[in-house]
Amino acid sequence: MTGAGSTRDHLIESTQELLWERGYAATSPRAILDRAGAGQGSMYHHFRGKEDLAAAAMAATAQQLLARAEAALTGEGSAFERLAGYLLRQREVLRGCPVGRMTGDADVLESAVLRRLVATTFDSLRAHVDAVVRAGVRDGEFDSAVDPAELADTVLAVVQGGYVLARAAGDPAPFDRAVRGAVAMLDHLRRKDTV
Amino acid sequence: MTGAGSTRDHLIESTQELLWERGYAATSPRAILDRAGAGQGSMYHHFRGKEDLAAAAMAATAQQLLARAEAALTGEGSAFERLAGYLLRQREVLRGCPVGRMTGDADVLESAVLRRLVATTFDSLRAHVDAVVRAGVRDGEFDSAVDPAELADTVLAVVQGGYVLARAAGDPAPFDRAVRGAVAMLDHLRRKDTV
DNA sequence: GTCTATACCAGGATAGAC
DNA sequence: GTCTATCCTGGTATAGAC
Numbered sequence: 426m427t428g429a430g431s432t433r434d435h436l437i438e439s440t441q442e443l444l445w446e447r448g449y450a451a452t453s454p455r456a457i458l459d460r461a462g463a464g465q466g467s468m469y470h471h472f473r474g475k476e477d478l479a480a481a482a483m484a485a486t487a488q489q490l491l492a493r494a495e496a497a498l499t500g501e502g503s504a505f506e507r508l509a510g511y512l513l514r515q516r517e518v519l520r521g522c523p524v525g526r527m528t529g530d531a532d533v534l535e536s537a538v539l540r541r542l543v544a545t546t547f548d549s550l551r552a553h554v555d556a557v558v559r560a561g562v563r564d565g566e567f568d569s570a571v572d573p574a575e576l577a578d579t580v581l582a583v584v585q586g587g588y589v590l591a592r593a594a595g596d597p598a599p600f601d602r603a604v605r606g607a608v609a610m611l612d613h614l615r616r617k618d619t620v
Numbered sequence: 621m622t623g624a625g626s627t628r629d630h631l632i633e634s635t636q637e638l639l640w641e642r643g644y645a646a647t648s649p650r651a652i653l654d655r656a657g658a659g660q661g662s663m664y665h666h667f668r669g670k671e672d673l674a675a676a677a678m679a680a681t682a683q684q685l686l687a688r689a690e691a692a693l694t695g696e697g698s699a700f701e702r703l704a705g706y707l708l709r710q711r712e713v714l715r716g717c718p719v720g721r722m723t724g725d726a727d728v729l730e731s732a733v734l735r736r737l738v739a740t741t742f743d744s745l746r747a748h749v750d751a752v753v754r755a756g757v758r759d760g761e762f763d764s765a766v767d768p769a770e771l772a773d774t775v776l777a778v779v780q781g782g783y784v785l786a787r788a789a790g791d792p793a794p795f796d797r798a799v800r801g802a803v804a805m806l807d808h809l810r811r812k813d814t815v
Numbered sequence: 816g817t818c819t820a821t822a823c824c825a826g827g828a829t830a831g832a833c
Numbered sequence: 834g835t836c837t838a839t840c841c842t843g844g845t846a847t848a849g850a851c
Contacts, residue, residue, distance in 0.1 A: 432834080447726045450646050453826055465828085466835045475827070521724070528787040529716070529724025531642045540790070547788045568808070572801065578785060578794045579801030583774060586781030590773060592723040593742045595735070599773045606767065606774030610805040613763070627816080648844055660846085661817045670845070 433471045435461040440482035445523040449479055449539065450532040480538045486523045487546040491553075498553045504561025508554070508580060508611055512604040518597035521588045547581070554580050567614045576614075583607040628666045630656040635677035640718040644674055644734065645727040675733045681718045682741040686748075693748045699756025703749070703775060703806055707799040713792035716783045742776070749775050762809045771809075778802040 439460040443452040454468060454475050461467075472478040497511040524546045533539045555577040561567040583603050590599035634655040638647040649663060649670050656662075667673040692706045719741045722728045729735050750772040756762040782795035 448645075448724060450643075451726055454828085455826075464836045466837080469828075470834060522784075525781075525784045525788065526724050528784050529643060529721050531646055534787065534790075543788045544790065547785060547794075551794075570804075572797075572804065575797045575801030575804065577801075578782070578797040579778060579799075579805065582779075582781030582785055582794075582798035582802075583777045584781065585784040586720075586777030586779065587773070589717075589720045589723050589780040589784070590742060590777055592729065593720070593738045595729075595739065599742075599746075599777075602767075602770045602773040603777035604774075606770030606772075607777075607805075609765070609767065609770065610774065610809065613808040614805065649846085650844070659818050661819080664846075665816060 432461070432463055432467050436463060436468060436471060436478060437482050437485055440478050441486050441523070444479060444482055444486070445520060445526070448526060448530045448533075450530050452479075454478075476536055476538065480542060483524070483527070483539060483542045487542060487549075490522075490524060491546065491549050494550055495553055498557050504557050504564070504566050505611055505615055507557050508561075509608045511554070512580065512584065512608055516600075518588065518591045518600045519595070521592055522585060525585045525588065551577055551581060565616060568616055571614055580607065627656070627658055627662050631658060631663060631666060631673060632677050632680055635673050636681050636718070639674060639677055639681070640715060640721070643721065643725045643728075645725050647674075649673075671731055671733065675737060678719070678722070678734060678737045682737060682744075685717075685719060686741065686744050689745055690748055693752050699752050699759070699761050700806055700810055702752050703756075704803045706749070707775065707779065707803055711795075713783065713786045713795045714790070716787055717780060720780045720783065746772055746776060760811060763811055766809055775802065 436457060439457050440452070443456055443460065447456075452475075454465070457478070458465060458468060468478060472481065494511065497514055498507050500507060500510065502510065524543055527533045527539070527543050533543065555573055558567070558571065558573040558576045558580075562569060562571050562573060583606075587600035587603040590603060591597050593599075631652060634652050635647070638651055638655065642651075647670075649660070652673070653660060653663060663673060667676065689706065692709050693702050695702060695705065697705065719738055722734070722738050727734075728738065750768055753762070753766070753768040753771045753775075757764060757766050757768060778798050778801075782798040785794035785798060786792050788794075
């Protein structure tokens with residue numbers, strides 16, 4: 426948090442990129458160092474090792490991701506509009522979710538620190554979506570039978586699963602279909618007399 | 621396809637397990653050999669290498685997965701009931717999807733053979749779900765405004781994303797909430813005059 | 816058809832010079 | 834604070850005996 430552009434910052438940025446591209450286990454310190462243009466010594470001076478550096482990188486990634494999600498979910502419009510906006514938001518679909526991706530990496534799940542970072546990121550995300558759904562039910566916009574906790578996880582799952590389908594196909598189309606289908610279903614939850 | 625219990629079969633089974641547990645990149649030939657109780661020579665006699673063996677294992681896994689999905693989706697009941705049955709089916713949630721998991725493994729996506737196996741598996745799965753949705757629309761069970769292609773991918777995405785959320789949390793609960801939320805939304809798509 | 820021995824390269828961390 | 838040299842381990846593949 427001192428000044429941007431330091432070697433330490435370069436290391437974190439390079440790690441963020443590589444974690445997204447290759448995952449944790451498949452990212453070697455050497456690859457990070459090469460990309461950051463630094464030597465071994467710098468990394469082990471600023472961080473205790475690969476895991477420590479990855480934790481710093483993941484924390485930064487999570488913060489950026491949550492900031493963008495919050496912007497989409499707390500903007501203007503009805504609950505439906507905000508959820509639809511979040512689902513339909515432009516994404517780099519084929520790169521996948523930089524956080525969700527980590528759940529496929531056994532080494533991440535075996536690291537207490539990294540695992541916790543992934544878990545808390547999704548907890549925060551879930552809380553944001555949940556709040557929007559609850560507001561929609563409270564205001565009578567959605568059918569009162571809607572279970573906010575369930576719907577919040579459904580919305581998150583559609584996005585995460587959309588990434589999986591798109592990467593499996595090597596094509597963003599399945600992601601786009603999945604989120605559009607979800608938006609269509611959300612539309613059916615609205616009390617038609619209200620809108 | 622000769623007789624079960626051969627060294628070759630043991631190798632494939634061990635690889636299937638390890639791919640599910642650890643992924644492709646993180647699974648070493650040595651680990652496979654240890655689990656199968658075989659030596660290096662056996663593997664390189666029956667297969668050209670790690671990639672070739674993994675392809676055989678993934679093909680077997682895909683076949684088993686598709687068989688089970690097909691059973692749930694082509695059983696008795698209305699379209700809604702079959703989709704709900706598929707979504708709510710008991711799963712080993714924290715292990716994740718043995719096929720979807722592979723999309724997080726860069727080495728898999730970089731292998732033409734393995735990538736193709738993942739892609740075609742989801743294509744088949746999508747076709748099954750799509751057929752059920754189309755039947756539901758055709759029979760007037762679902763609102764005619766439903767786009768079958770979109771809804772099919774939404775259903776697949778909820779399952780795949782549910783795995784991601786559950787593994788992130790280290791708890792099957794998010795998966796269960798996600799699928800229940802999806803079922804509740806599917807229920808709202810039904811033309812109430814028909815049921 | 817299966818085994819062991821070996822080769823070669825890369826991952827991750829440390830030591831010590833500058 | 835950063836560099837290079839070095840160390841040890843394990844991944845993947847091959848060779849050749851049985």
